[in-house]
Amino acid sequence: MAEVTVRPMTEEEFEGWQHTTAVDFANALVDARGWDFGEAYATTRQGNAELLPYGLDTPGMFLLVGLADGGVPIGRLWIGLEHPRGVPNCAFLYDIEVDAAHRGQGLGRELLAAGEAVAAGHGARAIELNVFGSNATAISLYQRSGYRVSTQQMIKDLG
Template identity: 60%
Template sequence: MTEVTVRAMNPDEFDRWQDELAAGYAREHVTAGNWTPEEALDRARGATAGFLPQGMATPGMLFLVGELADGSPVGRLWIGLTHPRGLADCAFLYDIEVAAGHRGRGLGRALLAAGERAAREHGAQALELNVFGANETARKLYETSGYRVVTQQMRKDLS
């Protein structure tokens, strides 16, 4: 597996990532049938702002850029060191994304492993995440990386 290291995002990277994060999160919720396309972007921005009241300076958050040995950026991670439901010693992976030009080369697994190391270095003994059910690629990555289902939501359309 190709080695990926992580470093802290700089403010410009954070600002660009916030826009891309909101757009991607909105798309996932529309695809899942949770939000309408008209409301999705505003709701996505609001959700992120709720978790980051101080933006990049919000305590307990890691905003990381994954890099190859030559310094080429390959992706980003957002890890909360305090679990949103208060689970002790469990960090939470809010976002992971491999840059479009680097997908399909096993770098998602390497980026995830680098994020796990960063969380461990900050005292986490576990890392939890949510994944949309329709995102089969991500689900397989997490399952083959040792993640297990701890809660699950299911839905049936009745129309």
Template identity: 55%
Template sequence: MPPPGVTLRPMTQEEFDAWQAEVARAYADEQVAAGNWPADRALQLAQEGQAGFLPDGLATEGMLLLNGVLADGTVVGRVWVGLRHPRDVPDCAFLYDLEVDAGHRGRGLGRALLEGAERAVRAAGVGALELNVFGDNATAISLYASAGYTVTQQQMRKRLPH
């Protein structure tokens, strides 16, 4: 059960602009840490990727860009869902981002945001929700597993000495 008073609402343009910069930086850092992108180009690559997925910004059709809000109006996190899967998986939406602000973590708000995202996907008539999670993100993996998500694909990597 979500914590009382947590609702999802669409981002405002101002919130979207701030979020876009934050999520690009965080994604770039994750890609560098995972060994996927060079540090000197990571932010540019993240921004280009976002632009491809959100060509019309906040108004991009089929994208849900939502804030999780407490009853007192405090924004505690964000959710980004594409109602059309990026690999055209039928009847499946894709969760691009779910984040609880650092000062609000550990209170069940990630689960509340996830449940809200699932409700929004169902309300849009889509029957499944898929996501990717970095292998070293134990907290997120635990949340998704406890919410009934199962591994459908897995990538593994080993660093080889030169």
């Protein structure tokens, strides 16, 4: 398995990532909660803009590109050092994605570990994330990487 390192996202990568991550999250909201895609996309873009008011230069936010095999980009991470609900010394993983061409090779675990090392290197003693219950692949990755369920939301359709 290739070792994965991370580097800061470039401005060009950030521009493309903003759209791609919003599309992916909007699609997840459509699947998990039945949202209208347009509304989900707009809400996601607005939320991300609020979390990243200075883009790549937003203090405490790390937008990283994962590299393997001598510098080949294989995915992206977004980690915030300040937890969105104020949990002390706990970073938050907002986004992780391994490019489709590189999935199934164990690179997700390596990318996650590289991001965790960045957070720990900046003083975080824990890292938390949210994952949609229907995302079995991600849940499996997080469980294999030592994550445990700390809270859980459930929903039932009534009609």
